[in-house]
Amino acid sequence: MSSATYKMLLPISIMVLWMCCIKASRELQENEEIPALMAFGDSILDTGNNNDLISVLKCNFPPYGMDFIGGNPTGRFCDGKVLTDLIAEGLGIKETVPAYLDPNLQSKDLPTGVCFASGGSGLDTLTSSLTSVISMSDQLKNFKEYIGKLKGVVGEEGANKTISNSLFLLSAGNNDIAIIYLDTPSRAFQYDVPTYTSLLVSWTSTFIKDLYGLGVRKIGVLSTLPLGCLPIIRTLHGGPMRFCGDTANRAAQLFNSKLLAEVNSLNSSLPQAKIVYVDVYNPLLDLIKNPVKSGFRVPDRSCCGTGLFEAVILCNQLTPFTCDNVSEFVFWDSAHPSERAYRTMTPLILQDLKKSFA
Numbered sequence: 001m002s003s004a005t006y007k008m009l010l011p012i013s014i015m016v017l018w019m020c021c022i023k024a025s026r027e028l029q030e031n032e033e034i035p036a037l038m039a040f041g042d043s044i045l046d047t048g049n050n051n052d053l054i055s056v057l058k059c060n061f062p063p064y065g066m067d068f069i070g071g072n073p074t075g076r077f078c079d080g081k082v083l084t085d086l087i088a089e090g091l092g093i094k095e096t097v098p099a100y101l102d103p104n105l106q107s108k109d110l111p112t113g114v115c116f117a118s119g120g121s122g123l124d125t126l127t128s129s130l131t132s133v134i135s136m137s138d139q140l141k142n143f144k145e146y147i148g149k150l151k152g153v154v155g156e157e158g159a160n161k162t163i164s165n166s167l168f169l170l171s172a173g174n175n176d177i178a179i180i181y182l183d184t185p186s187r188a189f190q191y192d193v194p195t196y197t198s199l200l201v202s203w204t205s206t207f208i209k210d211l212y213g214l215g216v217r218k219i220g221v222l223s224t225l226p227l228g229c230l231p232i233i234r235t236l237h238g239g240p241m242r243f244c245g246d247t248a249n250r251a252a253q254l255f256n257s258k259l260l261a262e263v264n265s266l267n268s269s270l271p272q273a274k275i276v277y278v279d280v281y282n283p284l285l286d287l288i289k290n291p292v293k294s295g296f297r298v299p300d301r302s303c304c305g306t307g308l309f310e311a312v313i314l315c316n317q318l319t320p321f322t323c324d325n326v327s328e329f330v331f332w333d334s335a336h337p338s339e340r341a342y343r344t345m346t347p348l349i350l351q352d353l354k355k356s357f358a
């Protein structure tokens with residue numbers, strides 16, 4: 001190489017190296033902004049905390065997990081990954097988020113986040129009591145225990161920094177409305193829909209304030225699903241034609257509108273907190289109403305079994321008629337979206353989260 005050519009290429013090489021360093025620095029800063037992801041609430045986020053419970057609401061058996069890594073049933077209420085995993089993956093944190101109660105959980109997993117959510121749980125204390133799963137208050141107790149363990153791994157200062165900078169997801173209200181209010185008589189006799197949804201929002205607010213008191217500052221609060229359009233609700237409440245259940249959807253919409261208002265109020269009253277309302281109702285409803293647009297074929301039945309009512313223990317290896325083309329189904333079982341449905345929704349969710357926490 002001639003001296004002249006060398007002199008010409010040297011500045012270009014330095015510039016390329018400098019740009020690579022800047023890119024790496026930015027990626028590092030992005031990871032430092034959200035070092036971990038934690039999740040609380042119900043089966044939309046649960047990654048396996050119900051596995052050792054004495055409850056019918058568990059799914060650590062085939063065909064659950066058929067599309068998860070290695071085809072393993074991990075206790076996720078899905079054929080593959082759930083929103084907790086996909087959001088963590090999309091934020092560059094890690095590919096999957098382990099359940100806090102996973103007996104194989106390792107200390108090295110703690111600094112990047114774990115999941116406390118429990119399928120079947122809810123804001124109403126009656127919900128977890130009837131479903132025999134982990135209540136929201138017990139999820140909070142587990143989080144306090146986690147903080148102590150995290151301090152043992154990264155020190156008190158490191159733990160405080162992790163908690164204040166991490167993203168905390170909350171999904172609750174689905175089971176309170178779909179199970180407790182619609183399908184058991186107790187709450188419907190006590191409260192009308194406006195009163196009960198206001199109570200649910202009040203309990204959500206209290207839980208968020210409890211997290212805030214423990215140092216949490218970044219929270220994504222998920223809306224409910226369009227509950228009336230879940231296959232099981234169509235079967236039970238949709239009449240012979242299995243239309244979406246209006247009562248369930250109206251209750252969900254009312255809860256979601258009040259939840260959004262409460263999130264805005266909390267942002268004004270909690271210093272340094274950033275709480276974001278995450279709409280999953282409308283993205284999922286769009287998949288249900290316009291399935292072909294996103295490459296789906298079946299929006300009103302689930303893949304497992306007949307697609308009319310099978311979920312949890314009724315969706316098992318002996319269940320006949322389970323589909324072999326789950327990618328065409330919006331729902332995996334009669335109460336939960338498929339991984340592909342979650343993946344289709346995730347970019348919109350990530351867009352809102354990145355915009356809010358940038």
